[in-house]
Amino acid sequence: MIDLPVVQTPQNGEQTAVDAEITTATGGRTLYVETYGCQMNLNDSEIVQSIMNKSGYAIVDGPDDADVILLNTCAIRDNAERRIHERLKHLRYYKKRKNDLVVGVLGCMAERLRTRLLENEKLVDLVIGPDEYRKTPELVDSAFSGEKGLAVKLSRVETYDDITPLRTEGISAWVSIMRGCDKFCTFCVVPWTRGRERSRSLDGIVTETRHLWDSGFREMTLLGQNVNSYRDEDKDADFSDLLAACAEAAPQMRIRYTTSHPYDMSDKLIETMAAYDNICKYIHLPVQSGSDRVLQLMNRKYTVEHYLERMQAIKKAMPHCALSTDIICGFPTETEEDHQMTMELMAQVRYDGAFMFKYSPRERTRAWKMGDDIPDDVKTRRLNEVIEQQQNISREINQAAIGTTERVLVEGPSKRNAAEWQGRTDSNKVVIFPHNEHSGYIVGDTIEVAVERSTSATLFGQIINS
Ligand code: 5AD
């Protein structure tokens, strides 16, 4: 998964899609959910909001007016958990102001720390793991009567297939198609926090796709820790079949997915992507390292040669397909030579973007037992080197876009300047363009933008039609 700090900013676009009927507060209680970590967590928060809304809670978009505050957390690296501990310290202020405030921790950190969270963070009333969200209303009710709640069982079957996530803003929807991971990369805590792989039904996802289009959504991202493992046994369908079925169910909807594992990046999937115009030509394919020795220690199950061969197959079928990756710096025993191999691989592939991390040891994983022998200053230096190289490559790729015309899906006002709006290209690049009341486009429109300027992260241009 792409692991991004998720900030839920309300969009003030003119037209945003709403996916479910929302119960509004009529003297009832209010809920605020704050989401950290990956996009799967964002979708999980929408599932929790849906469950709680059905039980009469009105959803509010800040902690000030909330009777219940739930933090949906990430455990992938130590710094993600440290952020949550800091946030919990801040929440003491709200608890002091409002004695009966209920505070809960959801998600991967809840699953990992379980009772330790209740014992060490006195403020926390509830700890709920990713497969137990159906219990949230009853546990919150008990918390109002002063009982602490813990629900952290992992399930082999829970997919929340029957729950329509409560999406209240934007035109882009996250859609989880499967949960859990069976890959057991040696650095990764996810198999322990999210349990075994299981998939939703193809019919359920296709119905949701149609419903999203009818509700005004214009882009959807199919989510899974490892989407290539998707299977609907009844229909004998794999991920490529699902992707094709979604593309056909909503032919104007932009369809994305994340994350693929390089080991299972099949020819069939590449052909399916190439065959449908509305499947975005963008692939996030985490490589993690450019050294076969390190890849083997990581239990990634592919070699650099295999990875590069898959990249060639992608570029052959879709010459303009954008690519991004994840890189870990300072995995146990990583030598300077291994690091240089990662640098070379990145220079050879020339990714459009990359998510780059310092290795963070996680309890229970196999890498935990390998020790954490790379000193922090070495990890930092290597990380800075890969970041700098990637920024240069991204800048060069974006510079080459100057003078081209991009089809852009309009998302709404840009974060920095009210006189500008932003959108995204099919290849997932952010594009900024001018906006005023005569601009003639609204959120969700697809417009053409002539690119005039760029940075390593963003394209800037003028609208040439709308
Ligand atoms: N330390 C650093 N990065 C990690 N990732 C997963 N586990 C760790 C860890 N222990 C990174 C991987 C993965 C992304 C979601 O997070 O690059 O692809």
Ligand code: SF4
């Ligand atoms: Fe973690 Fe590997 Fe599964 Fe991704 S594929 S969630 S990195 S175990």
